[in-house]
Amino acid sequence: MLALKILIVEDDNVSALLLKKALEKNHHEIIGIAATGEEALDVLGENDVSLVMMDINLGGELDGIKTTEIINEKYDIPVVYLTASSDEETLHKIAGTNPSAYVIKPFNIRELNMMIELAIFKDKKEKELQKLNNELEEKVRKRTADLNEANKELKKALEKEREIGELKSRIVQNVSHGFKTPLTSILSSAQLLQIYAEKEHPLKQKLVKHSKKIENSVRSLNSLLTSVLFFGKADANKIDYKPSRFFTAAFFNEVLDVVKANNDNEVTIRTSFNNVPKTVKSDTELLYQVFENLLSNAVKYSKEKGNVDFSVSVEDGIMSAEIIDDGIGIPEKEQAQLFERFFRAKNVGITEGSGLGLSIVKKCVDVLKGEISVESEAGKGSKFNVKIPIG
Numbered sequence: 146m147l148a149l150k151i152l153i154v155e156d157d158n159v160s161a162l163l164l165k166k167a168l169e170k171n172h173h174e175i176i177g178i179a180a181t182g183e184e185a186l187d188v189l190g191e192n193d194v195s196l197v198m199m200d201i202n203l204g205g206e207l208d209g210i211k212t213t214e215i216i217n218e219k220y221d222i223p224v225v226y227l228t229a230s231s232d233e234e235t236l237h238k239i240a241g242t243n244p245s246a247y248v249i250k251p252f253n254i255r256e257l258n259m260m261i262e263l264a265i266f267k268d269k270k271e272k273e274l275q276k277l278n279n280e281l282e283e284k285v286r287k288r289t290a291d292l293n294e295a296n297k298e299l300k301k302a303l304e305k306e307r308e309i310g311e312l313k314s315r316i317v318q319n320v321s322h323g324f325k326t327p328l329t330s331i332l333s334s335a336q337l338l339q340i341y342a343e344k345e346h347p348l349k350q351k352l353v354k355h356s357k358k359i360e361n362s363v364r365s366l367n368s369l370l371t372s373v374l375f376f377g378k379a380d381a382n383k384i385d386y387k388p389s390r391f392f393t394a395a396f397f398n399e400v401l402d403v404v405k406a407n408n409d410n411e412v413t414i415r416t417s418f419n420n421v422p423k424t425v426k427s428d429t430e431l432l433y434q435v436f437e438n439l440l441s442n443a444v445k446y447s448k449e450k451g452n453v454d455f456s457v458s459v460e461d462g463i464m465s466a467e468i469i470d471d472g473i474g475i476p477e478k479e480q481a482q483l484f485e486r487f488f489r490a491k492n493v494g495i496t497e498g499s500g501l502g503l504s505i506v507k508k509c510v511d512v513l514k515g516e517i518s519v520e521s522e523a524g525k526g527s528k529f530n531v532k533i534p535i536g
């Protein structure tokens with residue numbers, strides 16, 4: 146049989162000594178005899194004890210049951226109760242503290258040993274059960290966490306899919322709408338050109354006007370398609386920064402040519418280039434999107450024969466540009482949405498647009514690691530400011 150380190154808690158000296166003898170006979174080591182609950186807790190605090198034999202009726206503040214409750218809280222040591230009474234009330238109290246066993250006095254040695262063995266066996270099984278339980282709880286906890294994680298991923302994927310679905314239908318709607326006007330224009334101009342050709346009239350001016358209209362309509366369709374393709378790329382996270390060295394004058398001339406070709410308002414674009422090097426290193430495609438969209442908007446939303454001031458300067462590796470117009474401006478409460486896809490302010494009237502330009506500008510400025518800001522007042526005009534680091 147296992148030799149145990151036992152603490153006896155018994156206020157009757159004679160009973161304690163008898164118990165000690167009986168236990169020692171069975172090769173157990175008696176760590177101490179405590180007459181009160183307080184004394185027992187002191188002994189437990191200082192010694193390594195594997196079993197406590199606990200009398201229920203103790204003198205002092207703490208009786209056996211209260212002492213056992215404290216032991217259960219603080220230590221993981223099996224307790225065997227010693228009790229003189231087996232009345233229901235006592236047994237009920239005992240059961241509440243989940244004892245490992247209890248012995249009813251007077252007891253014989255055989256009975257005592259059996260109870261001790263039972264207590265140790267129960268304690269061992271309880272510990273095994275506790276261990277299994279802990280493992281099980283840990284597994285459940287981990288599985289729940291995995292499940293929650295998978296659930297989150299699923300929700301995210303569904304949300305993304307829903308957003309993409311929404312975006313696709315908005316693109317289809319906007320693009321189809323955007324195609325209608327230039328297509329109608331192309332069609333009627335082409336028909337007119339045919340009529341003029343048939344009549345062999347020398348309507349040179351009209352021929353020029355309508356071929357210009359066709360050209361502009363095709364350009365506007367092309368720009369719409371470029372925007373849509375750009376967003377296809379942006380959504381697939383395929384917009385990379387691809388820097389190359391380029392001639393600044395050639396670059397800005399190209400942008401201005403395209404903008405001027407669509408200048409139906411007869412707006413004057415006044416340019417000012419300050420300290421701009423002959424060549425710089427950056428991503429021309431992204432820069433093109435930024436300036437073409439900002440300048441086109443400035444022209445498009447200007448009043449007839451208005452002015453647009455476009456100034457560029459370079460300092461400490463930063464290219465700063467200002468695009469100022471004295472056009473319709475942007476109502477203050479709508480300015481927060483300015484860079485959102487498909488946003489169009491309420492004051493645009495019949496001016497054509499897809500609402501994609503500024504969101505493209507924002508995306509490009511982000512990829513270029515630059516900044517963009519706007520100041521605008523409805524009816525007075527707008528000022529866009531961009532700062533882009535260049536090599």
Ligand code: ADP
Pocket residue numbers: 438442443446470472473474475483488489490491493497498499500501502503504526527
């Ligand atoms: P759009 O194709 O409609 O021009 P953008 O994305 O380029 O789309 O611009 C979004 C909206 O911001 C425009 O519809 C317009 O309401 C407003 N906006 C942009 N630039 C200007 C500007 N220079 N002046 C007035 N409003 C502007």
